[in-house]
Amino acid sequence: MDHSAHPHHRGKLDESTKTIEMNNPTCGDVIELELIVEEGIIKDIAFTGSGCSISTASASMMTDAVIGKPVSEAEHLAVIFAQMVQGNEIPAADEDALGDAAMLSGVAKFPARIKCSTLAWKALGKALTDEQGKAREGQLHKD
Structure with missing residues (x-):
């Protein structure tokens, strides 16, 4: 609840080296994620947007988990989070x-909420793998 009420x-x-905007058309959650990646390390990360409490809390938790980490480790965390x-x-x-x-x-018990919880993590994965540094604006969260 704290991550939703007071997101980190x-x-x-x-300035950012990578940005992405994604949305979840099922419920209307939207995130814009910005990162500073230098020498393969996520030096800073921030997000804006609007979403339900699960989406907001997940984005907050994701930023805490990946800041200061190598890109490869952050990508791995995004994959295991989705699996979990x-x-x-x-x-x-x-x-x-x-x-x-x-x-x-526990989100696994509520299939309708899985996309809410994974939106920020999917945005992170797409932002990190985009060679241009800017993933397509308005990209839909379909995965």
């Missing part, structure tokens, strides 16, 4: 690496 890293960065909220078992070490985000494992 909410706001805009003065779909009800798949993940290794204890991966659960620890997710930090507070591991608390969202």
Whole structure:
């Protein structure tokens, strides 16, 4: 609840090396994610947008989990988070690496909320793999 009421890293960065805007057409959640990636490390991250409490909390937890991490580790965390909220078992070490985000494992019991919880993580994955630094504006969250 605290991550929803007082999200960490909410706001805009003065400059960013990667940005993406995504939405979940099912419920109307929208996120714009900005990152500063230098020498393969996520130096800073911020998000804006509007969404339900699960979407906002997940974005807050995701930013805490990946800031200061190598891109490869952040990409791995995005994959394991998606697996976890779909009800798949993940290794204890991966659960620890997710930090507070591991608390969202219960979302698996509510299939309609899985997309809410994964929106920020999908945005992160797409932003990190986009070679141009700017993923397509208005990209829909269909995965």
